[in-house]
Amino acid sequence: xxxxxxxxxxxxxxLSKLSSYYRELNNTISFGVDMKIRRExxxxxxxxxxxxxxxxxxxxxxxxxxxxxxxxIDLVLMLDVLPEMLRKASKIPNVERVQAVFEYLPxxxxxxxxxxxxxxxxxxxxxxKALNEVNRVLVDSGKxxxxxxxxxxxYLKRFLTNFYxxxxxxxxxxxxxGFKGLISIKIRKTLEFYPTTRRLLKVYExxxxxxxxxxxxxxxIIVIEASKSLI
Numbered sequence: 431x432x433x434x435x436x437x438x439x440x441x442x443x444x445l446s447k448l449s450s451y452y453r454e455l456n457n458t459i460s461f462g463v464d465m466k467i468r469r470e471x472x473x474x475x476x477x478x479x480x481x482x483x484x485x486x487x488x489x490x491x492x493x494x495x496x497x498x499x500x501x502x503i504d505l506v507l508m509l510d511v512l513p514e515m516l517r518k519a520s521k522i523p524n525v526e527r528v529q530a531v532f533e534y535l536p537x538x539x540x541x542x543x544x545x546x547x548x549x550x551x552x553x554x555x556x557x558x559k560a561l562n563e564v565n566r567v568l569v570d571s572g573k574x575x576x577x578x579x580x581x582x583x584x585y586l587k588r589f590l591t592n593f594y595x596x597x598x599x600x601x602x603x604x605x606x607x608g609f610k611g612l613i614s615i616k617i618r619k620t621l622e623f624y625p626t627t628r629r630l631l632k633v634y635e636x637x638x639x640x641x642x643x644x645x646x647x648x649x650x651i652i653v654i655e656a657s658k659s660l661i
Contacts, residue, residue: 432556432557432558432625432633433554433555433556433557433558433559433560433623434553434554434555434620434623435555435556435623437619437623438553438554438555440619441553441616441619441620442511442512442553444613444616445512445515445553446512446514447613448610448613449489449512449514449515449518450514450518451607451610452488452489452515452518453488453489453491454607455603455607455610455611455613455614456491456549458602458603458606458607458611458614459599459602459603459614459617463647463651464491464549465491465495467577467646467651467653468491468492468495468548468577469495469499471546471548471575471577471653472492472495472496472499472546473499475573475575475653475655476496476499476500476544476575477573479496479500479503479543479544480503480504480505480543481504481505481507481541481542481543481544482496482503482505482506482507482542482543482544482545482546483506483507483509483541483542483544483545483546483567484496484506484507484508484509484546484547484548485509485532485545485546485547485550485551485564486509486510486511486532486547486548486549486550486551486553487508487509487510487515487516487519487527487548487550488510488515488548488550489515489516489518489519490508490518490519490520490522490525491548492546492548492577493506493508493519493522493525494520494522496546497522497523497524497525503524504524505524505525505526506522506524506525506526507525507526507527507528507542508525508526508527508528509527509528509529509530509535510527510529511529511530511531512529513529516529531555532551532554532555532559532560532563532564533554533555533556533559533560533563534563535563535564535566535567537567538567539566539567540566540567540568540569540570540572541567541568541569542567542568542569542572543568543569543571543572543573544568544572544573544574544575545564545567545568545572545573545574545575546574546575546576546577547574547575547576547577547578548576548577548578549577549578549579550578551576551578552578552579552620552621552623552624553620557633558633558636558637561574561633561634561636561637561638562637564637565637565638565658568658569658570658571657571658572657572658573655573656573657573658574638574654574655574656574657574658575653575654575655575656576652576653576654576656577651577652577653578651578652578654579591579595579617579620579621579624579650579651579652580627580645580649580650580651580652581621581624581625581626581627581630582626582627582645582648582649582650583626583627583628584649587648587649588626590648591621591649591650592618592621594650595614595615595617595618595621596615596618599614599615599617600612600614600615627643627645627649627652630652631643631654634654634656637656638656638657638658639656639657639658640655640656640657641654641655641656642654642655642656
């Protein structure tokens with residue numbers, strides 16, 4: 431199984447603990463590029479969106495970008511497993527909030543024209559089941575856009591990635607945020623269970639067609655665009 435499996439509940443507990451400073455921590459450990467990448471992805475990959483799901487929305491970072499770029503959008507649905515994250519989200523017109531897990535999306539078939547996942551799908555309990563559910567709720571011409579941490583195939587790049595999340599990110603977060611910043615070291619745990627980039631693409635190709643990958647910062651961050659499979 432691809433996903434966090436038995437580690438899922440521990441990671442969700444960690445995310446719950448940092449929910450009060452989730453956005454601040456992300457901005458710190460990414461040196462401010464997390465929002466830049468979200469904006470770039472929305473500009474590049476969203477095509478006349480009408481009904482969009484922000485999968486693993488957290489406190490709404492990506493939703494805010496979507497609504498800012500497309501102020502007349504019909505609906506953005508924020509979905510997250512943690513109610514405390516959803517409660518922190520700003521009140522935005524045409525935005526709804528739903529508490530649910532990725533593997534059991536409480537929607538009928540063919541609802542959304544875009545599903546967006548920003549630094550969230552690597553936290554799936556079962557990634558393949560989550561992708562199958564995303565494919566189910568997308569319309570036939572629908573698109574999945576994923577922004578996430580990467581696990582490079584190249585050994586040296588993978589070593590540098592691991593070193594960054596084990597040493598550099600926690601130290602910098604501690605300097606900026608104090609002891610609460612040290613929780614960022616647990617991000618490394620999610621990457622332990624994550625496939626390398628090449629294997630990850632093969633997982634996506636089981637459920638989607640025209641899967642495209644963009645690597646940023648030597649593969650530390652990846653952006654995936656995938657069209658709904660009609661099979």
